[in-house]
Amino acid sequence: MFEPVKNQRVSDEILQQIREAVLTGKFQIGDRLPNERTLAEQFAASRTSVREALRGLEQQGVIYTKKGVTGGAFVADLDHRLVSRSFQTLLKLRKVSINHIAEARLIFEPEAARLAALRASPQDLNELEEVIEKMNSVVEAGNPPNLFDLKFHKLVARAAGNPILEMLADSMLEVASQVISDLHPSLEVLRHVVKRHRQVFEAIRSKDGDLAFTLMSQHIVDVQRRLGPANGNRRKVRSK
Amino acid sequence: MFEPVKNQRVSDEILQQIREAVLTGKFQIGDRLPNERTLAEQFAASRTSVREALRGLEQQGVIYTKKGVTGGAFVADLDHRLVSRSFQTLLKLRKVSINHIAEARLIFEPEAARLAALRASPQDLNELEEVIEKMNSVVEAGNPPNLFDLKFHKLVARAAGNPILEMLADSMLEVASQVISDLHPSLEVLRHVVKRHRQVFEAIRSKDGDLAFTLMSQHIVDVQRRLGPANGNRRKVRSK
DNA sequence: GCTGTTATAATTGTCAGTCCATTTGACCTT
């Protein structure tokens, strides 16, 4: 019924005002905010409070800061990573199991592959191919290819042209990859993964959405099956 | 090739360390962190830097602070609201459209319904039924039922037994529902929604996953079709 | 014995001021 009269910290009030100014376009992407001392003066507050506000905005991804004479606080170009980061924190803190992630991936990634087949730009295709080849050479050199494996899946999600799918992929893969890389898969397994990536890529390139969907599905189930023995209770559902 | 030797702010280093400690469970939800002066001492840094770190963690939703003698920084029980908020920020900045949300819903909600049919507990079923009836009476009384509509979809996601789906539903639906409620749907439309919810519920209760999937799919497409005319540029892809 | 009031201590919140570090561009020297 009644609102708290005034309880906010000074730094919160400042944060709010700057955030609003940025969100309503009073500052454009890349614009530099007034320097800390000026802001403190304008808000009739101490530099300390201004700085605390700026740290908060930085964490929100709204601004970034640079040092030096040309430095200052600049308006950042917000993208889906903003959501990704908070979602990741949530996943980590809530200790979501690897099985839950696998299940969610199995829902999203095949659809992402299907959409990618319909929407991928030439540049998307180039990047996909490039990352597959990189993974291949790293694998053949006997090194762990986690990063490129990850990147492939992220690129597919990006090619799907829906930032929500992209942010989902980013969040879940980031969390899952830590677990997966701990398994130290064999050379044979890794070669198979590369092969699968190539197949998915070909399906996307030839705009065969259904095929891309199916292949991605199989790929994820494959990898998941390999993880399976390590943690028992997967796929007990679906059997119906 | 070479990494930057050391560039981080003191406050960032502190933020990182505390965040890690919380994420790895060294501090449990509700635990109180040492007070600012102690932290400053432990990190061999000033209180200012510690405070900047705390402001950052607060924005991440990892901690919250209270004043007074029993006050301090406490590990927060992170929930979806943070993700929702960043979602809404992106929506405001038009980095995400309502169509993207619709597309994502169409991917995961039917699957959630299928899983719910297989996994829903008796209590889930009770709650689902209850919320449908509530929505029905609100609709018949001529009031807007946004909250109960929302709740139904969230409950389905929860009944699916995968916290990731639940978090997603919580974050995305919040945003979607605002847009939908702005359309002030007619009594007729609302009655139809209630009917559809009942059908989905029946499918879940009778453990018919495929039926639940199909019905939920249709339901979302239905609602989406009604939104369609209001904002032109949906489905412009796919046509190729 | 209960109730309301008053100290008191712990803690965050805020401030002003100082100095340091980094970065860039202007100026100067060779």
Next chain:
DNA sequence: AAGGTCAAATGGACTGACAATTATAACAGC
């Protein structure tokens, strides 16, 4: 020209002090 030096602007860090808030303990009055 090339390279070095210096000055200025800016964020980064620290210090010490005080204010505001909150729970608890002690106390006074009835």
